[in-house]
Amino acid sequence: AQSVTQLGSHVSVSEGALVLLRCNYSSSVPPYLFWYVQYPNQGLQLLLKYTSAATLVKGINGFEAEFKKSETSFHLTKPSAHMSDAAEYFCAVISNTGNQFYFGTGTSLTVIP
Amino acid sequence: EAGVAQSPRYKIIEKRQSVAFWCNPISGHATLYWYQQILGQGPKLLIQFQNNGVVDDSQLPKDRFSAERLKGVDSTLKIQPAKLEDSAVYLCASSLQNTEAFFGQGTRLTVV
Numbered sequence: 001a002q003s004v005t006q007l008g009s010h011v012s013v014s015e016g017a018l019v020l021l022r023c024n025y026s027s028s029v030p031p032y033l034f035w036y037v038q039y040p041n042q043g044l045q046l047l048l049k050y051t052s053a054a055t056l057v058k059g060i061n062g063f064e065a066e067f068k069k070s071e072t073s074f075h076l077t078k079p080s081a082h083m084s085d086a087a088e089y090f091c092a093v094i095s096n097t098g099n100q101f102y103f104g105t106g107t108s109l110t111v112i113p
Numbered sequence: 114e115a116g117v118a119q120s121p122r123y124k125i126i127e128k129r130q131s132v133a134f135w136c137n138p139i140s141g142h143a144t145l146y147w148y149q150q151i152l153g154q155g156p157k158l159l160i161q162f163q164n165n166g167v168v169d170d171s172q173l174p175k176d177r178f179s180a181e182r183l184k185g186v187d188s189t190l191k192i193q194p195a196k197l198e199d200s201a202v203y204l205c206a207s208s209l210q211n212t213e214a215f216f217g218q219g220t221r222l223t224v225v
Contacts, residue, residue: 043204043218101146105154
């Protein structure tokens with residue numbers, strides 16, 4: 001079965017610093033990959049998605065992620081953190097041969113003023 | 114475009130009681146998911162429907178949980194009887210084939 005692993009359950013960065021949240025997937029076939037953000041007491045909101053087109057994907061709020069097949073990674077980055085970026089971030093995978101949708105365990109991002 | 118609608122937003126019940134959650138997906142989305150998200154964890158897939166058929170219910174505790182999507186549109190998830198460990202947020206999501214899932218705001222269940 002497809003799965004994703006998020007390294008680091010908690011990440012803290014200073015305001016204005018680079019944000020890097022890590023996600024690795026397990027698949028012999030490149031899947032479709034997603035990053036979602038969850039603010040307190042809210043549902044999940046899509047940040048960006050990779051669907052086998054461009055390997056560098058740009059999303060909302062200045063986030064982007066790069067699909068690297070050689071590393072089976074799909075890390076999320078943002079050049080300059082903002083206080084409003086503090087939230088829980090989830091990496092997710094869906095098989096391109098089926099429709100099963102699975103999430104990682106999440107990374108809580110704290111932005112320090 | 115209307116999003117995924119869920120109700121209620123919050124529910125508090127005593128253990129051994131029953132509870133039901135309702136979800137109305139985005140119009141035209143054939144795939145509907147129910148997830149359980151325990152505090153501090155990622156969403157765990159409980160059941161996935163394609164139209165009114167079940168695609169995956171391998172992680173659904175079938176002795177107490179049930180779900181249906183009779184007409185292939187809205188869906189109901191039921192817990193009977195509830196246990197303390199069922200306290201969680203229950204998220205409903207819908208999608209077209211092989212695209213991102215769109216989530217409702219969830220139902221926060223507290224079992225006391």
